[in-house]
Amino acid sequence: MTSRIFKSILSAAVVVLITSLVIITGVLYQYFGNIQENQLKDELSFAAGATEQLGIKYLEDCSSDNYRLTWVASDGVVLFDSHADAETMENHSDREEIKEAFFYGSGSSVRQSSTLIEQTIYEATRLGDGSVLRISVSRASAMVLVLGMIQPIAIVLLIAAVLSAVLAKHMANRIVEPLNQLDLDKPMENDVYEELSPLLHRIHAQHMEIKKQMQTLKQKQDEFNQITSNMKEALVLLDSTGRILSINPAARILFHTVLSCIGEDFLKIERKQNIRIALEEVKKSGHSDFRDKKNGRDYQFDLSRVDSDNRDQGVVILAFDITEQVNAENHRRQFTANVSHELKTPLQSIIGSAELIENGIVKEEDLPRFVGHIRKEAARLVALIDDIIRLSQLDEGTDMPFEDVSLRVLSEEVCETLADAARLKNISLEVTGDDGIVHGVPRLLYEVIYNLCDNAIKYNKTDGVVKIHVEEKTNTVSLSVQDTGIGISSEHQEKIFERFYRVDKSHSKQSGGTGLGLSIVKHAVQVHGGKITIESELNKGTTMTIVLNKE
């Protein structure tokens, strides 16, 4: 800033100085030149008059240092010269001023010396006898004058330079000071040069824009953080070199790491082969996925490459917990296999009996037994299908009417129904406790109690006891079915609620039942938002307790 101002001031000063110098020199030179010329003419006419009267004698007498007088005869031969020997001088008839004088009576000319340092002015006049008298004077040329002034000019220039430096500094400070004091954070509140206001407006507009963009960016970042930190899925972002850019809390738990791993190599937190292969594949094909067990759960890992402007920007790793899904798949597969098996067994038996009858192998008197067998197996099939339908209804969660119902009343109904079966094994059924009113689906609750009691009788010993106890608490009602039967060992306790699970697979046919009873119980209790617990000791008996909310 200062140097720019300095330069412009200095150059202005120099230009002004030089132009004025040139103009003044030119004008003065012209003026003095004219005066000199007139003097010369006066001198010449005086000398011409004197020469006409006195001849060469005058010329010889009046030898002046200032002027040079030359007398040229009419044929151009030099008769006299005040500064040189006339004898040695050449013929002057071709000189301009002399030619003019011969012709017009007077002549003049100016000639530069060969070095341009001097200028000679000639004036000539014709005398009465036809000869010509010439006077000349030398003076310094304009350039010499200027050259002579170089020293003062240099001093002036130096002064100008110093002055303009001081001035420039001062001016720059004065111009810049308000600029320095501009508050760019609040551009519109400044009161400075008018010329700056477009700039300030622009800055203001950009300020606003940046602010807005920052806000949007922050909002986006917050949203992203909120979403990723609350999502159950593990999310890791990697840059193109494989360093971690972002890792959400779920992923930190999954990979047993802390937030400070950001910027580290992803292989540092997970180096298993399948993920390394997947990372390589994702670089090539843009996507890869695999399943893996981690921390005892099943995870599905999805890797995708992030491309932007056709450049590999990194990789997104998303891992979600598919344990439930895998379990459900396994269950479904097992269930399908079980169902087909369970359905096939009675049918095989029916086909067998029917074939025997068809081929006439069965004797007349055995026929009722075989037909009875077919009927029994068909009934078993129907019971099985009924159970499956009921289970699928529970799975579907079909709307069922909820109403207030007494568990005690239901238990007594169940006991009546099962009285015959109990009597066969000489088992006593007891119902004790409160009314136990709950809000539920009577049909399902009946089913629950029926299945529990049915099992309690089926897996009891002869002369055993089945106790049903209903107990009301502040918010809940519990119903327990206690038997004195064979009991269930702890390894089976978890699994008995699975479909078609049998503790003793070889005796399933003997005890009857479909293997779906407890599945139905579990589902029905879940529909009511209740819990089922089991306490059992081998050969001592089992107590199944369900706890239901009153509401």
Next chain:
Amino acid sequence: MRNRFDEQLFELNRELIEMGAMCEEVIGLAMNALKTGDIKLAKTVKEQGSSIDQIERDIESRCMKLLLHQQPVAKDLRLISAALKMITDMERIGDQAEDIAEIVVSLNGSAAYDHSLIDQMGFEVIRMVTNSVDAFVKKDVDLAQKVIEQDDAVDTYFLNAKRSIMGMISEKSADGETALDLLMISKYLERIGDHATNIAEWVIYSVTGTHKGV
């Protein structure tokens, strides 16, 4: 210039982790093959072993280049020299896993003897290798120290395995060849444990600058 150096150190670190992970996997595979008598599995160990050799050469040349071109000092120099030592141990681990797999192939799935002790030993050795790689990844001196202590447990396992094999021979419950094969396997495992200990020692060196033998 430095940036490029940092980038190369990062790559070196990554390759070391990869190689470590490969070693873990290859012993895991070999032990699995032994447990199940799966010959196909045992044969994949060989492929893994050759890729370990390949990565060893890669790391070696990378280390040499780094040493020549960058002339590292202090921590970086320790890392690179420790890397050069570690890859030798890792490569040996890979070789020994291959040897185990070869024995599994020659046993030809005859699993009619009790090798639960060797299985346990294998489990312990795999844990040692995993820990030593983890110690390298996390630059964790305590974990490395733990690996060195674990080696004693593996040595005890080896003695027990030797005794039980001697028992087998005297009871004639296994033929001589099988018994010797089992002894070889347990020896290999014991050696792998020693290599894991070496790795742990070099990890300690690269972090603290002191090595047991230096």
